Amino acid sequence: MKLLEDRIAKDGIIYEGNVLKVDSFLNHQLDIPLFSELAKELVRLFAGCGINKILTIEASGIGLASIAAYHFGCPMVFAKKAKTSNLSPDLYTARVHSYTHGTDHDIVVSKAYLGAEDTVLIIDDFLAMGEALRGLISIVQQSGAALAGCGIAIEKAFQQGGKLLREQGVRIESLARIESMDPKRGITFC
Amino acid sequence: MKLLEDRIAKDGIIYEGNVLKVDSFLNHQLDIPLFSELAKELVRLFAGCGINKILTIEASGIGLASIAAYHFGCPMVFAKKAKTSNLSPDLYTARVHSYTHGTDHDIVVSKAYLGAEDTVLIIDDFLAMGEALRGLISIVQQSGAALAGCGIAIEKAFQQGGKLLREQGVRIESLARIESMDPKRGITFC
Numbered sequence: 001m002k003l004l005e006d007r008i009a010k011d012g013i014i015y016e017g018n019v020l021k022v023d024s025f026l027n028h029q030l031d032i033p034l035f036s037e038l039a040k041e042l043v044r045l046f047a048g049c050g051i052n053k054i055l056t057i058e059a060s061g062i063g064l065a066s067i068a069a070y071h072f073g074c075p076m077v078f079a080k081k082a083k084t085s086n087l088s089p090d091l092y093t094a095r096v097h098s099y100t101h102g103t104d105h106d107i108v109v110s111k112a113y114l115g116a117e118d119t120v121l122i123i124d125d126f127l128a129m130g131e132a133l134r135g136l137i138s139i140v141q142q143s144g145a146a147l148a149g150c151g152i153a154i155e156k157a158f159q160q161g162g163k164l165l166r167e168q169g170v171r172i173e174s175l176a177r178i179e180s181m182d183p184k185r186g187i188t189f190c
Numbered sequence: 191m192k193l194l195e196d197r198i199a200k201d202g203i204i205y206e207g208n209v210l211k212v213d214s215f216l217n218h219q220l221d222i223p224l225f226s227e228l229a230k231e232l233v234r235l236f237a238g239c240g241i242n243k244i245l246t247i248e249a250s251g252i253g254l255a256s257i258a259a260y261h262f263g264c265p266m267v268f269a270k271k272a273k274t275s276n277l278s279p280d281l282y283t284a285r286v287h288s289y290t291h292g293t294d295h296d297i298v299v300s301k302a303y304l305g306a307e308d309t310v311l312i313i314d315d316f317l318a319m320g321e322a323l324r325g326l327i328s329i330v331q332q333s334g335a336a337l338a339g340c341g342i343a344i345e346k347a348f349q350q351g352g353k354l355l356r357e358q359g360v361r362i363e364s365l366a367r368i369e370s371m372d373p374k375r376g377i378t379f380c
Contacts, residue, residue: 023300023302023303024302024303025265028267028268028270028300028303029266029267029300029302029303030256030259030265030266030267030268031265032244032256032259032260032264032265032266033260033263033265035260036260058248059248059249059252059268059270062249062252062253062256063252063256063266063268066220066225066252066253066256066257067256067257067260069220069222070222070223070225070226070257073222073223074223075215075219075220075221075222075223076219076222076253077218077219077220078218078220078249078253080218080249109218110213110219112213112219113213113218113219
């Protein structure tokens, strides 16, 4: 989506180690009018899929997921990062590995809010190795809900998460797909 | 706001110790069409205040703050819970005490995203003792921005946070104010 690519090229800051900082509009300050355009594009892409629930993970997915849910006219559920104390039989759980922090953590969704009657669109701000998405997809599968697909703001397409998930048949729509990035040479999009 | 009071009375679950669970529509599953009505009411209440930025705190404030920012047509910034490693001179910081968890933590906002040119509406889902709001207000004051006020979904008016902040001259608009609640007798609103 050119609007998002242009914004990343203008305001994204690239650091060594394939780190892209988009704090100024995506995940600390949120340019909500921009999010609204991204959400409308997701509505267009997933038209006719019968989506009745948006699923994301705290914290940085919640903004885009909320605006997407507004445009889809449906509720949104966010998976919480579990503290040991709140694992219970009333929760779907999945283990998520963080390559950024080198740690594993559990994410949870109450069984009351996702079930076989739902058709789910998963939303997240970034897709790189795909660990968070895999956890959310596992939770959708545990619930018996149908998965319409995943809507992502920025995919680091040079990492393998998106490729592997697409090979498994998951529909992934990334609004900007980065082919390569470098502090000196800048960004190229797929 | 009757719409929200009715929803709390219908779907809120009261536990001993003044715990109100509103997971089904406010802070785990989010009823975004309801949030949109709450946000429109905040736009009505704060009309003419020149609000150009919404401020909240991760994670449960982000949903309502995003939908509010959509209706105000402005960006939203969320304060992050700091890990020790990301305290820096580029950040506004405030210490917040959690009565729920009995712990203190620091919240941070990048100085790049809040300044003297801003007129801020703080948004949060709950107001009880007011600790999170006090932290966010401190950050607004550090930044030199003007504070238009605070928009809250549910205030536990039997706790003192809202009262003390109003006595200090902070404008607080809570869309539902709970006078008392009890697992057997239910909820009364102010």
